[in-house]
Amino acid sequence: MTIGLYHYLVLAVTLFAIGFFGVLLRKNTLIIYMCLELMLVAATLALVAFSRFNGTIEGNVFVFFILTVAAAEVAVGLAIVVALFRRRGTVDVAKLNALKN
Amino acid sequence: MPAILFYIFSALTLAAAIGLVANRNAVASALSFFVCLCGISVLFVMLDAHLLAFLLILVYAGAVVALFLFIIMLLDMHGGKRPPFKKMTIVASSIAGALLIFGAFSFFARGQFSTDELALAQAPAFFTDLKIYGAKLFTTYMLPVQLVGFLLLVGMLGVIVISKKHEEKEPGDRIQEAGDKP
Numbered sequence: 709m710t711i712g713l714y715h716y717l718v719l720a721v722t723l724f725a726i727g728f729f730g731v732l733l734r735k736n737t738l739i740i741y742m743c744l745e746l747m748l749v750a751a752t753l754a755l756v757a758f759s760r761f762n763g764t765i766e767g768n769v770f771v772f773f774i775l776t777v778a779a780a781e782v783a784v785g786l787a788i789v790v791a792l793f794r795r796r797g798t799v800d801v802a803k804l805n806a807l808k809n
Numbered sequence: 810m811p812a813i814l815f816y817i818f819s820a821l822t823l824a825a826a827i828g829l830v831a832n833r834n835a836v837a838s839a840l841s842f843f844v845c846l847c848g849i850s851v852l853f854v855m856l857d858a859h860l861l862a863f864l865l866i867l868v869y870a871g872a873v874v875a876l877f878l879f880i881i882m883l884l885d886m887h888g889g890k891r892p893p894f895k896k897m898t899i900v901a902s903s904i905a906g907a908l909l910i911f912g913a914f915s916f917f918a919r920g921q922f923s924t925d926e927l928a929l930a931q932a933p934a935f936f937t938d939l940k941i942y943g944a945k946l947f948t949t950y951m952l953p954v955q956l957v958g959f960l961l962l963v964g965m966l967g968v969i970v971i972s973k974k975h976e977e978k979e980p981g982d983r984i985q986e987a988g989d990k991p
Contacts, residue, residue, distance in 0.1 A: 772861065
């Protein structure tokens with residue numbers, strides 16, 4: 709049995725779905741954020757697989773940029789979480805409902 | 810042999826991802842995420858993307874997970890009980906995840922990605938040298954490299970501004986805080 713593009717795509721989709729499930733299920737902002745990162749990594753896995761099986765390097769270069777943007781995004785997002793915690797004293801999304809009504 | 814390795818490491822990655830979602834402890838979740846990233850970087854090596862595997866470990870596992878662990882430690886979220894998930898939330902998010910998987914599989918089932926064609930051995934030859942990356946980054950993708958560098962600068966400035974402590978509160982803040990109390 710050989711491993712084809714299909715197997716990598718199935719794995720990437722499953723990882724993405726697990727991350728999506730976590731984003732909906734969890735209430736801790738930090739864990740929601742980690743699940744978002746998991747979804748991002750699943751997408752990069754699909755990109756690398758497409759790039760490999762098409763024999764082009766463009767997908768790999770794109771993943772390179774995604775990694776850079778993700779690093780900047782994590783830094784800013786975690787700074788926002790810290791500012792939120794300092795202001796509100798919690799990172800539970802069920803309690804962060806100031807915009808609800 | 811690559812097939813066995815693929816199955817071992819994809820199972821490890823999936824188990825770690827489920828551990829990330831299901832763990833009640835935030836530190837255990839972060840460590841599961843670390844294991845998941847290691848599994849994905851092994852899959853990158855199997856896809857001949859050696860530089861990306863290295864960068865994934867370096868940037869994600871080295872910097873991002875360390876930052877997450879640092880913030881978890883800084884916030885100290887263990888005060889108070891954590892209530893169990895509502896049954897409705899579990900059902901709704903399970904249905905949403907299952908629908909996502911179902912949608913993707915119905916796309917696959919249309920036959921665009923059949924299981925036997927496009928094996929790795931038949932895929933076109935592919936060399937991801939550092940030289941090729943450098944040539945691509947500094948010729949075709951020169952503008953994106955500049956933009957990403959600028960983005961990193963802006964991100965750094967944004968983090969400094971956001972995490973700075975405000976000495977005096979503006980009038981708007983006080984109204985908001987007064988409004989918070991029930």
